[in-house]
Amino acid sequence: MACRTAQLGGHVYQCDSCGHEHISYNSCRNRHCPQCQALARSAWVQARMDDLLPVPYFHAVFTIPPALNPFALRNKEAFYALMFKAVSETLLELAKNKKRLGAVIGFIAILHTWGQNLMDHPHIHCVVPGGGIQETRWIHCRRKFLFPIRVLSALFKGKLMAYFREAVTNNDIQFHGALAAHKDPIAFQSLIDDLYAQDWVIYVKPPFAGPQAVLKYLGSYTHRIAISNRRIISIKDGMVSFTWKDYAHGNVRKVMAFPISEFIRRFLLHVVPKGFVRIRHYGFLGNRTRKTSIAACRKALGVLRPPEEKRQPRSWVDLCKQLTGNDPTLCPMCGTGHLRPFREITASPPGYETVRHVA
Numbered sequence: 144m145a146c147r148t149a150q151l152g153g154h155v156y157q158c159d160s161c162g163h164e165h166i167s168y169n170s171c172r173n174r175h176c177p178q179c180q181a182l183a184r185s186a187w188v189q190a191r192m193d194d195l196l197p198v199p200y201f202h203a204v205f206t207i208p209p210a211l212n213p214f215a216l217r218n219k220e221a222f223y224a225l226m227f228k229a230v231s232e233t234l235l236e237l238a239k240n241k242k243r244l245g246a247v248i249g250f251i252a253i254l255h256t257w258g259q260n261l262m263d264h265p266h267i268h269c270v271v272p273g274g275g276i277q278e279t280r281w282i283h284c285r286r287k288f289l290f291p292i293r294v295l296s297a298l299f300k301g302k303l304m305a306y307f308r309e310a311v312t313n314n315d316i317q318f319h320g321a322l323a324a325h326k327d328p329i330a331f332q333s334l335i336d337d338l339y340a341q342d343w344v345i346y347v348k349p350p351f352a353g354p355q356a357v358l359k360y361l362g363s364y365t366h367r368i369a370i371s372n373r374r375i376i377s378i379k380d381g382m383v384s385f386t387w388k389d390y391a392h393g394n395v396r397k398v399m400a401f402p403i404s405e406f407i408r409r410f411l412l413h414v415v416p417k418g419f420v421r422i423r424h425y426g427f428l429g430n431r432t433r434k435t436s437i438a439a440c441r442k443a444l445g446v447l448r449p450p451e452e453k454r455q456p457r458s459w460v461d462l463c464k465q466l467t468g469n470d471p472t473l474c475p476m477c478g479t480g481h482l483r484p485f486r487e488i489t490a491s492p493p494g495y496e497t498v499r500h501v502a
């Protein structure tokens with residue numbers, strides 16, 4: 144709520160040509176904030192550019208049946224961790240199977256907990272290179288859709304259900320609120336039977352158009368939750384109106400409206416526990432061995448990158464130019480001068496602000 148307001152302080156910039164002054168308040172940098180993560184997202188994508196390989200990339204989405212949503216919502220940290228564990232083991236085990244690929248793969252997994260209507264809908268998106276490393280050889284994926292969907296679905300279901308039952312037994316997942324009815328062993332077993340009987344939905348889409356398309360996809364999903372500002376149409380008469388995509392009817396864009404309290408409630412469903420990691424890397428993209436593993440993959444593919452091509456970290460000005468195509472320091476009044484730091488606004492309570500000279 145205080146993001147980009149005087150409560151967090153900021154800076155006054157002055158044009159070095161015409162003297163025009165521009166106020167820029169500080170961002171909160173909270174990872175759940177929908178309006179101040181653009182630079183963090185751009186920096187993260189830039190860092191991932193060095194990991195891209197000249198191979199097709201697949202997009203896989205692992206979902207769970209709606210009956211499990213309440214358990215995830217009331218046991219966020221434990222349940223989301225189980226989802227990551229089941230997804231990663233499913234992909235890594237299938238890849239190592241000689242009938243499927245017979246190699247070690249790498250992938251990025253991103254947790255999403257929302258649907259277009261902002262209700263709870265936990266699922267994990269994965270971006271997977273089309274192949275893996277086998278000792279010193281690169282093994283290319285031979286299938287159009289990475290692995291068979293039914294095999295992926297069955298293995299993921301088996302793993303998550305086994306970990307779910309174990310977590311319930313160990314009391315890591317508890318039956319809070321309306322879930323108390325499942326404390327009855329008969330009711331709980333009935334739930335388990337129903338879940339096993341269902342076909343779990345796994346999406347695996349064709350390869351992306353190229354590495355740049357991968358980065359564009361990653362950038363749109365990594366550093367935000369629930370909804371972006373551009374989807375909000377209006378806040379009027381106590382109602383929030385926003386656009387949503389109706390997947391059940393040909394992806395038609397429609398408008399949905401809620402009372403402000405309901406909108407905030409739905410948004411807060413997707414705040415993850417403090418310290419919980421929403422973006423995880425596995426296989427040869429794992430954080431501990433990524434540098435050496437990527438080098439080995441490139442060597443196997445015969446596409447070693449010269450040292451001089453390594454990308455250097457860029458300033459926030461460069462990142463803004465990349466995001467918007469405009470120079471954020473260019474004076475909006477004269478169009479020729481550049482904005483320079485002139486005064487600092489110290490953080491202050493609502494309604495107050497303190498400005499001091501910093502030149």
